[in-house]
Amino acid sequence: MSPTSSSPDSNAAASAGPVTRFAPSPSGHLHVGGARTALFCWAFARGRGGKFLLRIEDTDQKRSSDAASVGFLKDLDWLGIDWNEGPEFTRPDGTIVGGGPHGPYFQSERLDIYNRYIDQLVREGKAYFAFDTPEELDAKRKAATAAKLAYRYDRAALKLSPAEVEANLKAGKPAVVRCKVPAGAITIHDLILGDATLPDGEVDDFVIRKVDGFPTYHFAVVVDDELMQVTHVLRAQEHFTNTAKHMVLQDALGFRRPTYGHLPIISNPDGSKMSKRDKDKALRAAVQAKGLTAPPTGTVAQERWTKWLGDKNVQLDFDDALRLAEALDVTLPEINVDDFKRSGYLPEVVCNFLALNGWSPGENVEKFDTAFLQQRFDLPRVQKTAAKFDRMKLLAFNCDAITGMDRERYVKLVREHGERYHPEFLQRLTADQFRMLADASHERSKTLEDLYKGNRWVVIADDKLAWEDSKNVRKAMLDGSPRGVDRLRELQPSLNAVGAWLAADIEAVVKGYADQHCEGQIGKVAQPLRVAVTGGTVSPPIFDTLAILGKASAMKRIERCLSTMA
């Protein structure tokens, strides 16, 4: 029986809506580009009553091994992208997604299937064994480059007689299998890019099975898309010309052809490709700018440090990078979905913004949710050109979403964010204090991180608070006459006399003082107060700030400030 005829119910798919798939190689983290591809695939299929499936392309043994290889599933889940079929994943709430009738969904577990089809092609003379060593191929490639010619495999192995091939195989000579590509131009049909014709000879006899027995990407992808009944392949534009290879394979195997759509790349503002190495790049730049020769204490081990600085290809692991970033006071560029989560972005905002990079619904609409995306997403409106990822606009969207949500939701989300990323911060606050802080922070927050980032004064011990030495601080405390510190000293007794330490009561006292001594200019006392209790010139409204701190703490800080600065 030929494997082709064994392909299960391949007509059944047509009636049930489109089937799309997201097929990344294994990774612990989901890259934003991948996230957008997944989002589009998901929206396209689901919005049309179809199915979205997930498949892990782990055919490169060198690159895929460890248990965290599908760590990115949590990122997809966080974004709200679920899959009808694919690897099983247990959500935080205990429910399970994934599974399905076309598994396994890890290509490394499907070797038998690929081999059946590869054997078929070899039998039919549509593929052949090749014994060229990597060194030989490399030399030929170099020669072609030197001669300014495009390298194409020269079909050396095709000149071998069947007997020679047999002998080589028997002798255990390492062999790959190559696809024998028929002569002729190939026209790719793409719903986003339109048609493109590759001239005859452009596609050479590419490898479909590697020496280690694993199929190459090209082969596995074609077989699985057929077997998993995928109808629409939406993937990054870097795969565009690969499509020709896939078409050759589909023809050789007698498979139907899915519809293709190639999505534009998302790049950095400077046009470079967004890469996980950008974090290391930012860190290296900071190290250089500060002229550091040794790692800041408590960040990166010396040995690791030397290795990292010495080789641009070495990447710091996540925790090291994080510690170093904090020590150097640099903000790491967010690249992966979980970077954005850590930075306090909302999943619905990330989805919205990602969708806007490369697609738009028109009619000046740009704020929308995934339900809308499902309803409206279509291929003709997908942009053909690469989009530069604009973090400022993302931030603005996030700000709108946060300040626009009701208070209870904000409090819940910001607490959850803190529990995950700033437990030590939370520990230092009572429930009341946290609630007051959250109330005071909501309307000025652009991310869930802002509360934690901008209010270090809350968690610093009263006797550890240090006052910034900056122009603004000096202006508030020491300039003019009377000076800020003088006013503070004057205000101290009445503040101390406040009974119920509530924002409104404090405000009454301070306002009274300002009316009497500052011609009503409350800023004249508010700023010195702020500096005294927070160490800097930025905080939530001063009366909230004082209330959150509590009377004892606030008075202690004022006293300490006065004795230090005055």
Added chain:
RNA sequence: GGCCCUAUCGUCUAGCCCGGUCUAGGACACCUCCCUUUCACGGAGGUAACAGGGGUUCGAAUCCCCUUAGGGUCACCA
């Protein structure tokens, strides 16, 4: 370098397929002013683009060609 693709404000984009309604619209960023106890938020205004050159046409951001620029791809990676 070969092949393929693309080209509207600084950025994301609407408009292009079905030429006139485009002295090109929106959003982010930027600038000015207002609000204001700091920082933000908010409000009002403003600067800012059809890559260049040829056609076609009464008329082109919209159609065609060339140039230029950018991107992708040329692996036993995906």
